[in-house]
Every structure is written in C-alpha cells, then in structure tokens.
Amino acid sequence: MVTDVVRLHLADAEATAALGAALARVLRAGDLVILTGDLGAGKTTLTQGLGRALGVRGQVASPTFVIAREHAPLADGPGLVHVDAYRLGGLTELDALDLDSSLAESVTVVEWGAGLTETLAEDRLDVVIDRARGDAVDEGRQVSVRGIGARWDGVDLAAALQA
Amino acid sequence: MAVSEPLVLGIESTCDETGVALVRGRELLADVTASSMDEHARFGGIVPEVASRAHLEALRPTITAALDAAGVTLADVDAVAVASGPGLVGSLTVGTAGAKALALGLGVPLYGVNHVIGHAAVDELVHGPFPERFLALVVSGGHSSLLLVNDVATDVVELGQTLDDAAGEAFDKVGRLLGLPYPGGPHVDRLARQGDPAAIAFPRGLSKGRELARHPYDFSFSGLKTAVARYLEGRADAGEEYSPADVAASFSEAVADVLVTKTLRACAEHDVRTLVIGGGFSANSRLRELAAERCAAAGVEVRIPPIRYCTDNGAMIAALGSALVRAGVAPSPLDLAVDSSMALSLVSVPA
Numbered sequence: 001m002v003t004d005v006v007r008l009h010l011a012d013a014e015a016t017a018a019l020g021a022a023l024a025r026v027l028r029a030g031d032l033v034i035l036t037g038d039l040g041a042g043k044t045t046l047t048q049g050l051g052r053a054l055g056v057r058g059q060v061a062s063p064t065f066v067i068a069r070e071h072a073p074l075a076d077g078p079g080l081v082h083v084d085a086y087r088l089g090g091l092t093e094l095d096a097l098d099l100d101s102s103l104a105e106s107v108t109v110v111e112w113g114a115g116l117t118e119t120l121a122e123d124r125l126d127v128v129i130d131r132a133r134g135d136a137v138d139e140g141r142q143v144s145v146r147g148i149g150a151r152w153d154g155v156d157l158a159a160a161l162q163a
Numbered sequence: 164m165a166v167s168e169p170l171v172l173g174i175e176s177t178c179d180e181t182g183v184a185l186v187r188g189r190e191l192l193a194d195v196t197a198s199s200m201d202e203h204a205r206f207g208g209i210v211p212e213v214a215s216r217a218h219l220e221a222l223r224p225t226i227t228a229a230l231d232a233a234g235v236t237l238a239d240v241d242a243v244a245v246a247s248g249p250g251l252v253g254s255l256t257v258g259t260a261g262a263k264a265l266a267l268g269l270g271v272p273l274y275g276v277n278h279v280i281g282h283a284a285v286d287e288l289v290h291g292p293f294p295e296r297f298l299a300l301v302v303s304g305g306h307s308s309l310l311l312v313n314d315v316a317t318d319v320v321e322l323g324q325t326l327d328d329a330a331g332e333a334f335d336k337v338g339r340l341l342g343l344p345y346p347g348g349p350h351v352d353r354l355a356r357q358g359d360p361a362a363i364a365f366p367r368g369l370s371k372g373r374e375l376a377r378h379p380y381d382f383s384f385s386g387l388k389t390a391v392a393r394y395l396e397g398r399a400d401a402g403e404e405y406s407p408a409d410v411a412a413s414f415s416e417a418v419a420d421v422l423v424t425k426t427l428r429a430c431a432e433h434d435v436r437t438l439v440i441g442g443g444f445s446a447n448s449r450l451r452e453l454a455a456e457r458c459a460a461a462g463v464e465v466r467i468p469p470i471r472y473c474t475d476n477g478a479m480i481a482a483l484g485s486a487l488v489r490a491g492v493a494p495s496p497l498d499l500a501v502d503s504s505m506a507l508s509l510v511s512v513p514a
Binding site for chain 1: 332397401503
C-alpha cells in the first residue's frame with residue numbers, strides 16, 4: 001500500500017513551484033499531502049505552485065502565523081487547505097484546529113507535518129524536500145515523493161511528476 | 164470638539180484581539196482591548212478556532228467597557244464600523260455579526276472597513292489630519308503592505324505586499340533559529356541592539372535586477388530567513404563560534420533596509436512627502452531608526468503612532484469609520500459578508 005519513491009532534483013524556486021503544479025494535476029478533493037523539509041526548503045513555494053494550478057482564491061503565503069489558511073476554489077474543483085504544523089506539539093493540538101470539517105472538499109497540504117497528521121487520513125502523499133546545509137553552494141533541492149494507502153494504488157506518480 | 168460631529172463605535176476582531184473604541188471626529192474617547200493571547204500561548208501562536216470563541220466571550224463586555232470609559236451610552240452612537248477583512252474568517256464573523264446587530268438595533272449606518280487601512284487611519288487620532296496624499300507601510304506578524312493613500316476614506320492603491328513571510332513572521336522564525344522564546348520579534352530586536360549590523364551580508368529580497376523590476380514594491384523575507392538558517396548550520400557544522408547578537412543585528416538590518424529602501428523609492432516615484440508606518444512590527448527599533456534617518460535625508464515626514472495604536476485595536480477601526488462618515492461615503496449593506504483576503508484597495512464594503 002506504499003508506492004515507489006519518486007526522486008527529483010529541483011534546480012531553483014521556479015522548479016519547486018512547477019512540481020507543485022504537477023502535483024495539482026494528480027490531486028483531488030479529500031487528498032492529504034504531508035510536506036516535510038527544513039526551514040527554507042521551499043514548502044510554501046511548492047504550495048504556491050500547487051494553489052495556482054488548482055485555481056484557488058487568495059494569495060498562498062506562509063501559514064505559520066495563523067496555522068491554517070483556507071483557499072476556496074475559483075471554479076469547479078477542490079479548494080486548498082494550507083496548514084503549518086510547525087508550532088503544534090502533537091495530535092491533540094491538531095484536533096483543536098477542527099481540520100476535519102474541510103478535508104473532504106479540499107486538497108489539504110500540511111507543512112512540517114511528519115509524525116503529527118497521519119491519523120487525519122489513511123491515504124496520503126508524502127513529499128520530502130531537502131536543501132543543502134550550511135555553507136554548501138548548491139542552491140538546488142532534492143525531493144522524494146511517495147503515495148501511501150489505497151488512494152495511490154496504481155497511480156503512476158513517476159509519469160505524472162517527471163513529465 | 165464639535166459636539167455635532169458623529170460618534171462612531173469601532174469593532175476590531177480580525178485576529179486575536181477584541182477591540183472596541185469610540186471616536187468623535189478625530190478625537191478618541193475610549194479604546195478597550197481584550198486579548199486571547201494567553202489562550203494561544205501553548206500553541207506558540209494564534210489558533211483560529213480558539214480566537215473565534217474568545218471573541219464571542221469578549222465582545223459584549225468590551226463594548227460595555229468602552230461605552231463606560233467614554234461616558235456615553237449606546238443611544239449616543241451615530242454609526243458603527245467593523246473590520247470585515249482581511250483576517251481569520253471565524254474571528255471576522257464574530258465582530259461583524261455583533262456590529263450588524265448593533266447597527267440594526269440602533270438604526271444607525273454600518274461600515275465594513277479594511278483592517279490594514281485602519282492601521283494607517285489611526286494615525287489621524289494621534290498626529291492630526293492627513294496631508295493630501297501619503298504612503299502607508301503596514302507591517303506586522305500577518306501583513307507587510309505598501310499603500311499609496313490618495314484619500315484614506317475613498318482612494319487607496321496597493322503598491323506591494325509580501326510574497327511569502329510577513330516581516331514580523333520572519334522575526335519570529337529567526338527568533339526560533341536563535342533559540343529565543345515565542346514570539347521572537349521583540350527578543351531578536353533586543354539582541355540586535357548589541358550586535359554589528361554589518362557583520363554578516365544577508366540577502367535583500369527582490370532588490371536587484373529582474374526581480375526588482377518585476378516586484379518594485381513587493382517584499383520577500385523567505386530567502387533571508389533561509390540564509391540565516393544556513394549561516395547558523397554552517398557555523399555548527401564547522402564547529403565555529405558565532406555571535407547571536409551579530410546574526411540578529413545583520414538580519415534586522417536586512418529587513419529594515421528592504422522595507423525603508425522600497426518605501427522611499429515609492430515616495431520618490433509618486434512624489435509623496437509623508438510616510439505613515441503602522442502595524443505591530445513598527446515597534447521594531449531598527450526600522451524606526453532607519454526610517455527616521457533616511458526619510459529625514461530624503462525630506463519625507465515620518466508619522467508612527469505610539470505602539471498601543473500600532474498593535475490591533477478598536478481605535479483604528481473607529482478612526483477609519485469616522486473618516487468614511489466625514490467623506491460622506493455610503494454605508495455598507497447590513498448583509499455584508501466578511502472577506503478573509505479583502506483587497507487592500509477596498510477601504511470599505513460598498514453599498
């Protein structure tokens with residue numbers, strides 16, 4: 001019930017946003033994306049690309065201050081719920097956000113959520129972004145994507161994301 | 164004070180402060196704020212659902228306290244103004260529903276006004292009438308916006324805003340990187356005063372070449388935040404000592420430099436001689452210093468309200484409501500909808 005890991009190299013912020021747009025094409029209402037990466041890895045940039053491709057209202061920006069931002073769809077199709085779990089300490093705190101209410105009609109992207117949010121949905125897409133550490137000169141990002149649960153059985157992520 | 168000027172009650176509930184104020188003309192009669200900050204402390208920040216419930220509990224007592232402090236009753240109120248956006252939907256809904264009920268019950272006009280423009284409008288209560296046109300830089304944990312204000316009640320143009328993190332938010336994140344308590348803003352500011360602002364050359368976002376041409380008045384603080392993270396990682400990996408004060412000072416310098424440089428460029432391009440700085444981040448000492456220094460050199464007057472009027476409060480909403488009444492702007496409809504991402508060119512919800 002776990003897909004193969006798709007590994008990608010992203011040269012710059014534009015490539016990160018483009019991966020978000022590619023993800024938008026395989027995501028549908030009710031899907032959960034768990035986005036993991038250090039501060040500055042490009043989680044919000046990826047979500048901006050995803051939001052633009054989905055066609056949602058309002059500017060997708062960092063959700064850290066408000067924890068969760070909801071973006072309604074501009075036309076038919078799912079909206080976007082953009083959550084920053086960075087400041088949450090555990091599952092009980094996540095419950096206080098009442099996230100379940102909008103999950104079914106939206107694509108939900110949780111930044112920094114590994115280990116916290118998996119119980120929200122059995123099915124999820126795990127996206128891990130690594131940036132170079134410290135003084136290294138590499139500005140690129142290494143990304144790995146894998147689907148977990150029945151939702152992603154038979155979905156050819158490699159074809160969808162490497163196109 | 165002209166007694167004939169209308170008495171405006173303003174309600175602010177866009178985030179975690181419940182604010183109610185009474186303004187007659189440009190005179191502030193009372194300003195009362197209740198904050199749910201303590202209830203958010205365990206999350207290290209705002210939680211939308213917690214904030215909405217706190218507004219619900221605080222709204223009526225705050226209205227009563229403001230009326231008592233002003234020595235007036237509800238029957239004296241001539242108009243009600245409420246921040247109907249931008250902000251958290253649940254929080255906006257509580258304040259707006261309360262304002263509608265008051266306006267309907269009292270038979271007075273209702274104005275759904277823009278919270279961000281309120282951050283500029285409040286300065287009229289402190290420093291007197293605005294000049295014909297001015298620039299407003301509104302900076303806080305949730306906003307970093309540059310506005311050209313031709314008339315605070317009728318004509319506001321959004322020149323730019325942050326494309327990623329707000330200025331205050333970048334400070335909170337760097338505070339966390341430096342191991343300082345939440346919210347990091349004031350802690351980083353204090354530490355920065357002991358450091359060398361030129362010690363580390365951190366990047367200035369959207370400030371060069373094609374990016375500057377494409378985003379002359381937009382801000383980006385995400386790359387700066389990443390640069391700070393990588394600098395700290397680099398020192399840790401190399402086992403080198405570093406000065407947290409120098410990091411804080413160099414980071415603060417980069418934020419203040421970009422904000423002031425872009426703002427002054429807009430002043431020059433639009434031939435504006437007055438700058439109003441509002442929002443909670445205007446408390447930042449380096450921003451105040453640098454704005455004062457460079458604006459004096461450029462012949463631009465800087466107006467910054469005292470800090471209690473820079474954080475969210477009812478006075479800013481009552482002040483903007485009063486300006487709308489004075490300008491003869493038509494009130495908003497009683498069925499006005501809250502707008503969590505209200506356009507910054509919209510001063511009030513049209514009839």
